[in-house]
Amino acid sequence: MKRVNFKLHKQAKPPRGETSRGSNAAARRKDFLRSMCFLGPSVLGVIVFFVVPFIVVIYYSLVTNGTSPSFAGLDNFVSLLKNGAFQLAAGNTLKFSAVAVPLAVILPIVLALMLEARIPLKSQFRTFFLSPIMVPVASVVLIWQVIFNYNGTLNAFLSNFGVDKIDWLKSDLSLWVVTVLFLWKNLGYNMILFMSGLANIPRELLEVADVEGASPWYSFFAIKMRYLSPTILFVAILSMINSFKVFREVYLLTGDHPPEGVYMLQHYMNNMFNSMDYQKLSSAAIIIALFMIVLIAILFKVEDRFGKDVEG
C-alpha cells in the first residue's frame, strides 16, 4: 500500500532535483502560451472595445474642440459642471437614483421573503414579477403612454374618485412615473437574486434561532440580512448602474427633449453626441465613471465589514 502511494506522489509532484530549472521555465512558458490561446480573443475584445475607447474618451476630455485640438487641462470639466443642462440632468439622475435604488433593493427583499413563505399561488406570483424582464421595453411603452397620458387610463380611473387630471409626465410627479417604470422592469430580476440568497442561508441557523427564542425580527435582521449582504451589495451596484443609465424608457416615452423633470444624464449625453460635442460627452462620461467607482468602493467596504464572517 505504501509503495503505491509513493508512486502516485511521485507522479503528481516530482521531487526537487529531478527536473532541472531550465525545463521548468520552458514548461511555464508553454503553459503561458497555451493559456493565451484561450484568453487571447477575450483580451483582444476587451482592449478593442473597452480599453481603447476609454483612452480615447480621456483624450477627448482633455483637449479643446475644433480641427486642431490642443491640451485644455480641466477646462472641459469646468465648463461641463457650469453647464445648466448638465446640472439639470445630473440633479435629476441623482434624485432618481436616490429614490429608485433603495426601492429596487428593499422591495425585492420583501417580495422574496413573501414568496419564501408558504403562500398560495406562489409560482404564479413569481412568474408575474419576472415577466417584465422578458418583455422588450419598446413594446410596452405604448401601454405606459396610454396609462400615463393626460387623457389616459390612470387619470380616467382617478377621476372616479374625484381626483383632477394630472399630466403625469410633465408634472412634478414625472420622476415617480419613471421610478415606477424602472422598478417594474427591475424588481423581478432582483427578486430572483434575493430568493437565491435566501435559499443559501443555512436552515439550521434559523431553526436554532427559533428554538432559542429569537423573534422573527431578530432572525431577519441579525441572521438573514447578514447572509443577504453580498446579494444586497450586488443588487445595489447593479441597480445603481441601471439607474444612471435610465434612458430607454424615458426616451421612448417622451423623445429627445423630455420635460425638465425627467431629463436624465443619458439624455444629455445623447444630445451631446448628436451635436458632436465630444468634449462635454467625454467629460461627463468620466465624471459619471468616477462617481460610480467611488460609490461602489464605499458599498464594498460596508459589505466587507458586515458580511465578512458569513462568507465561505
Add this chain to the structure above:
Amino acid sequence: MAGLTIKNVKKIYDNQVLAVAEFSIDIADKEFIVLVGPSGCGKSTALRMIAGLEEITDGELYIDGQYMNDVEPKDRDISMVFQNYALFPHMTVYDNIAFGLKRRKVPKNEIDEKVREVAEILQISELLQRKPKALSGGQRQRVAIGRAIVRNPKVYLMDEPLSNLDAKLRNQMRAELKKLHKRMNTTFIYVTHDQTEAMTLGDRIVVMKKGYIQQIGTPHEVFDHPRNLFVASFIGTPQMNFIDVTLELVNGTPQAKVMGAEIPLEMSMDIGLMQGEQRKAVLGIRPEYVEPGTMDGITVKIIMQELMGSTVQMHLVLGDTEIIAVVPVSDAEALPAAGELKVSLPADRIQLFDPDSKLNYEIIYGEKEDPLAHLQMPQEADEA
C-alpha cells in the same frame, strides 16, 4: 427535567410522502432515548416534530404533561444540537453560547456566570472570544452543546451531533455526552444512524425503518431479543448471521435442519409445530456466539480470516450461506487457517424468524405480548 408522551404522531409531507407513521412512546424523566435507523427512516423528522420545527400531521405530543402540538419551538423549553453545529459565524463562542439567554432577556451578570460555567464543563473557556471559523470540528461541537445546555431546558434534542467528527473524536465525545447526561440529569432524545452510538448511549433505543418503529427496548433487549429481522440485522457489527433452515420436532425436541445437518434448539422453545410438521424459518445467531472448532457441530468451509486486533473475524461458508464467527485471537491460533472446520451454534443464543412476517419467534409464539402488534408495516412499503 420532564417526561414526554408521544401518541400516534404522524408526519405526511405536502407531497404525500409518509415520513413518520404512528410514532408512539412514553419517555420517562431523565431518560436517554436514542432514535436509530438507516437514512430516510423518519428519525430526524420525529425529533424535529418534538422540537416544533416540523408540523405534526396527526397525533399528540405532551412534554411534562402539557399538550405541545401547536406550541412554538421557543416555548417548548427544549434545546437542540444539530449535526453541522449551526453556530452563528459572526458571533464569538461566548455570544453563541449566550444566544438563548440573551434572547430571553436574562440579566447580563447571570448570563456571564452561566456561560463561563458551561465553558468550564465543556473545557472551552479559553476559546470564548474566538469565532467559530477559528475552531476545530470538535470544538465547534462543544460550543453547540454549550449553547444547548446553558439554558437548562427540560429536554435536549440531538440530531446526529457526532456525525461530522472523525472516528477518534467521535468516541471521545460520545463518552463525554454520556457523562453530560449524568451531570445534567435531564431527558435526552438523540438521533443517530450509528448503532454503536445507540447501544452505548441509550437507556432505551427506538429502532426505526421507513417511518415505522421496529422496536423499542433497552440496548440489551434490542441486541439479544430483536423483534424482527430488520432490527436483528441493523443492530450489531458484524451483523447477525442468518441461515435459512427447516424446523421440525424430533422426538418432541425442536430442531433446525440445514444442508443435512441438525442444529438442536432449546427444549423449551415453542416453534408452533406438531410432530411430523415442517416449516421454513430464518435462524439468526450473532457472530460473537458462533463457536468454531468444536468436536461436533456443522461442517463449514473457511474462506478467510480477518485480524481485528484482539479478535479475529472468520468468514465461513455453511452450504451456500456465508457466516462470520468472531473469536478471540488466542482461540483463533488453535484453529486451521483454511480448509474445513466444525462450528456449533449454542441453542440458547439462537433466534428464529418467520421469513414472511419477518418477526422473531419470541413475538409470534412467546408469552409476552408484542407492544407494537398494532403497528404492522405494510408489506409493500417494506419491500419498496
